[in-house]
Amino acid sequence: MKIQDLYDEAARERIVEEPPKRVDAPIRTPFERDRARLVHAASSRRLAAKTQVVGPQSDDFVRNRLTHSLEVAQVARDLSRALGSQPDIAETAALAHDLGHPPFGHNGERVLAEVAEACGGFEGNAQTLRLLTRLEAKTVDASGTSVGLNLTRATLDACTKYPWPRTEVTPKFGVYADDLPVFAWMREGAVGSRQCLEAQVMDLADDVAYSVHDVEDGVVAGRVDLTSFDTAAVWEAVRDWYLPDATDDTLDATLADLRAVGSWPSAPYDGSRRSLAALKNLTSDLIGRFCGAVQHATFAAGPGPFVRYRADLVVPAETRLQIAVLKGIAAHYVMRTDDRVALMERQRELLAELVAALTDRGPDALDRPFADDWRAASDDSARLRVVVDQVASLTDASAVAWHERLCRGRLV
Structure with missing residues (x-):
């Protein structure tokens, strides 16, 4: 059976029906069209100026949200193809998975969650759904209301x-509560809160890329030495952030497994091309190790087909542990450093002050689409949501510039 035959009419359906493109245009599947819409979306371009772990302005080498998303997309596409599912769906979900993240990464997300409590909170993944189905204008319905990029049901579900x-x-x-109607449409055919297989692939690809590449960035920045580090402090970070019940013995054994990878460094990174090549070989080997283990375990669990709700991705426990150890290394040596903690505090102050200023100023201070949303809002809660939408759309640099213009605050 061909891949496209595994995705039925419901999987290919869009919120607003769209006729085929003109006859002289290239013939594309519905899922190829979805991917193209993500690539050309303004929200995708903004990811280039949004923090991944450290600010995109801090160094030419470090990853930003866009380069991270491209790497996640590559991992997701390869794993999806290996499993026999539709790679365009998994790749599009990976390209979209961080669209909802506000300025300053997870630090900004925490601030917006606090200030948006009165309108239902803030969550980067809920914001992604809002962008894809409302804020990122591509298609409107019969009433003239934006339905976002109007992606297929299967792709939109994979992004969730x-x-x-x-x-x-x-x-x-x-x-969010006011996006439940489109969420209900998207989840038709789903059982409970189960992720579709393609979303599971996206989720794993994010974890794999995040764990490996954050360590790589830390090594090149001189913050991480993979030949020698404080395991007690790293294990504390692993338990605080990822695996609260992991024992020292388990984590020690997991680290030993990682160090057994043939390309694990035996000498400190020195910035030479030889060192850079060795580091890239390590990241490639780790990604291959993790994805290979998942593919093998998934195939061993059942016959498939590995699409939508007909199967689940199987991630071995040892793979989850190895990913968590790498994340713990980055957490301790990159994200918990004194200079970063001080910077994050200033970023939180900036975003909170910006939300307050925009709430006071109202539509005159908002971009036109958000000003229109403000005027259409029925109450203060809805207007606060509009302000949060506006702030979440900003890049790191534009958030600083807006704060300077509206709040006369100090620059980050």
């Missing part, structure tokens, strides 16, 4: 990392 609304016990969620 947390397919459930906010509750008191779910700090992570994938949809």
Whole structure:
């Protein structure tokens, strides 16, 4: 059976029906069209100026949200193809997975979650769904209302990392209350809060790229030495951020497994081309190791086909542990350093002050689409959501510039 035959009419459906393109245009599948829409979206371009781990202005080598998303997309596409699912869906989901992130990465996300409490909170993944179905204008319905990029149901579902609304016990969620109608349409055919297979591929690809490449950036920046580091401090970071129940013995054994990878460095990084090549070989080997283990375990668990809700991705426990150890290294040596903690505090102050200023100023201070949303809002809660949408759309640099213009505050 061909891949396209595994995705039925419901999987290919869009919120607004669209006729085929003119006959002289290249023939593309619905999922290839989805991918093209992500590549050309303004929100995708803005990712180039948004923080991944450290600010994009800090160094020419470090990754930003866009380069991270491109790397996640490559991993997701290769794994999806190996499993026999539609690679365009997984790649598009990977390209979209960070669209909802505000300025200053997860630090900015925490600020907006606090200031947006009165309108239902803020979550980067819920913001991604809002962008794809409302804020990123490409198609309008019969009433003239934006339906965002008007992606297919299968692609939109694959972009949803947390397919459930906010509750008191779910700090992570994938949809705001006023986006529930389109969420319900998207989830037709789903069972409960289960991720579709393609979303699971995207989620794993994000974890793999995040863990490996953040360590690579840390090594090149001179913050991480893979030949010698404080395991006690790193294990504390692993437990604080990722695996609270992991024991020292388990983490020690996991590190030993990682060090057994043939390309694990035996000498400190020195900045030479030889060192750079060795580091790239290590990242390539680790990605191959993780994805190969997942592919093998998934095939061993059942016959497939590995599409939508007909199968699940299987991630071995040892693979999750190895990813968590790499994340812990980056967390301790990059994200918990004193200079970064001080910078993050200034960033939080800036975003909170910017939200307050825009709330006071109203539509005159907003970009035209958000000013229109403000005027159409029915109450203060809805207007606060508009302000949060505006701030979340900004890049790191534009957030600083807006703050300087509206708040006369200090630059970050």
